[in-house]
Amino acid sequence: MALASSYAADCTSESDRNVGIGWFHGSMFFGFAAGPMFGGFIGMSGGPMVIFYTALAMRVMGILFLIFFVPESFPDQSEHATSITSSVKQYFDKTRQQSWMENLKGANPLQIFAAKNVSKKRVRRNLIALASVNTIMFGAFMGAMNVMLLYSEFIFGWGNKQSGVFLSTVNLFRTLATVLVLPLAIRFLKRYFKPARQSTPSKCNCPETGSFDGLDVFLIRISILSDIVGYVGYAIAPTGALFTLSGAVAALGAIGLATSEASMTKIVGTEQTGELLGALGFLQAMARIIAPTVASLTYSRTVSSTPALVFWGVAICFAAAGTATFWVEPDRGSGMYGNEEAVPLQARDQ
Template sequence: MPIRRPRRATLPFLVVTVALDLLAFGIIIPVLPRLVQDFLGGEAVSAAQVYGLFGLTWAVTQFFGAPVLGALSDAVGRRPVILLSNLALGLDYLLMAVAPGVGWLLVGRAAGGLASSSFTAAFAYVADITDADRRAAGFGVIGAAFAFGFIAGPALGGLLGAIDLRLPFWVAAGLCLANALYGIFVLPESLPQERRTPFTWSKANPVAALRLLRSNTEVFRVSVVLFLSNLAHEVFPAVFVLYAGHRYGWDQVTIGFALAAVGVASATVQGGLVRRIVPRLGERPTMVAGLACGAAGSLLFGLAPSGGWIWLAIPVAALWGLFGPAAQSLMTQRIAASEQGRLQGALNSLRGVSGLAGPVLFTASFAAGVSQPGPSLAWGAPFFAAVVLLLLALVALAPGVLGKGAAGGTVVRRPGRGLGNGPLLARPRA
């Protein structure tokens, strides 16, 4: 009987895993706020305040959980972390499906935030299996899988929620548990034994993870820029629905179509344009182009005198998606193969911080803007704040700012080709 060789880890295996995870996550987006409101007797103000606590809990658990799972994936491999996460998320959604009150929903959200920190392992998986010259494209494809989840998930969740408010949680649980089975039988491991490093708690905390970002001048510079970009991007989940409804009188259907358009445009950029543009321009010029397009698109959102202008702003802002894969690719090439999980854990911790600060910044600026008699340009204040953050990011990316640049840190060159090996090239998105 012939010996069956283990599957070679390739990107399509991971894309299926990430897409199913994000589909499950997206399904509960339209129904979770309504379920919270129902538990609170339908009172909208209290529901909004409590739901804000849900967002805070998610961000905090991501901040602490991502470095742990990142370091763990460096020690035991990416596959076990991804599998355990899928299993934990499935059980978490089952808990939320039968939750008798808001407190249990909050416990479920905290557990979900910890389990979803395993996306650090997914990004490290990309670094393991792609050569340097194709790494940005790999991160772009994963970004497109994220976009798919956020397009299809809420749409499906809305349909299921119309049948029963708990049904989306049952379906999300089923998807995650099916994903765990897929991983057990299909998903290969990407990290060879010789590249693994022992797990220690001294490496698996947010402070140590952020210290890793300071170990290389170029990585530190790009991580600062990435944080500013992530913080600016929080303007969309924080205020877009409120902004479009207040300024243009859009109903939920129109807003839903606009969000779907954002998702399609983002998926097109990350899944298609990144792999063509980055090899031609290089990582750093692609990052500059992405940030500039993000600033231009945000400015259009803030200035748009009518709703029609929003449809013009969406494709411009979608080109912001060029930045993340290029930034990710550049940083992975300057960190050792045995520490890719820690790198992604540190970056996800930064995302947690932006997830904490962004909603506060943009909802406050929105409240201040709409307090002005209108119509007024002040209504676009949150998007103007995002423009300022992106301009600061462009300044931080310039040579001579925040250190010496690429020459100021250690560059990791990996000889040969194969899983994660390849020459150092200039170039993707988180």
């Protein structure tokens, strides 16, 4: 996902980046919605190993599609790029010349958040605050996922079929939120927000925009609010239908993940986008480990007395993420490391 978001950042202008990354997130959520149903159908119609063969075939198809059909994000630069062998050789030659302490510092995945070439403290604060918001939202989402199924089975007596329908429904709403609601929201709300000033001209054949404006912060806050309302709804829902409705409300929170990622890529230059999203992927990987563990342990300790306590805790986490957004100050300049170099694929084809 980090590489996919980096590709989207390369191929889109700043004004379209929220939508581009939202498409990638929407595709992922659609996979979450369709995957279980597709897997269940294959499992019922074939043998137990057919599902694994199908998954392997789909992986191979994805790799072949990337090799033969997906274009380079920067085709002009790729023609002059060094070979992989030369790049690896240069990397090892460089590491041999450095001390082990310098190599250890260079391996720090979070070093971009303390980059020395950040010219303004406000810009660094924005970057750290947005990364914190994104990580908290992602961790809360991952932590509550397994507990939702256990809770619904315990409270409402759901079986595998009802749980599968619930997951597919919620992820379908997340897909609609990122693919349909996000572009429409940007289209109709951008007139009420003054774009940030861009001090250097862009190579993109698109309207001039700022690197990070108030609309991004507004969308993140609205998505966090929907998450809070949704998870409070999970905690107090007396029926399975209202529980599912709460999931539909919380699905709007998917907009916040895509928008926060896009906002961070607007702060850094294109040459640092991969490093930034790699650092964000590391934070999300840590959240993927820690959050489900904490949520599952909490649920196991409180299921007999207050089974909904986990959802209240997740709502508090989202409230903390919402508080962190008030540390974010929209940019009025051109960004952290230089001007925007991204050129949309549509512009390159003209």
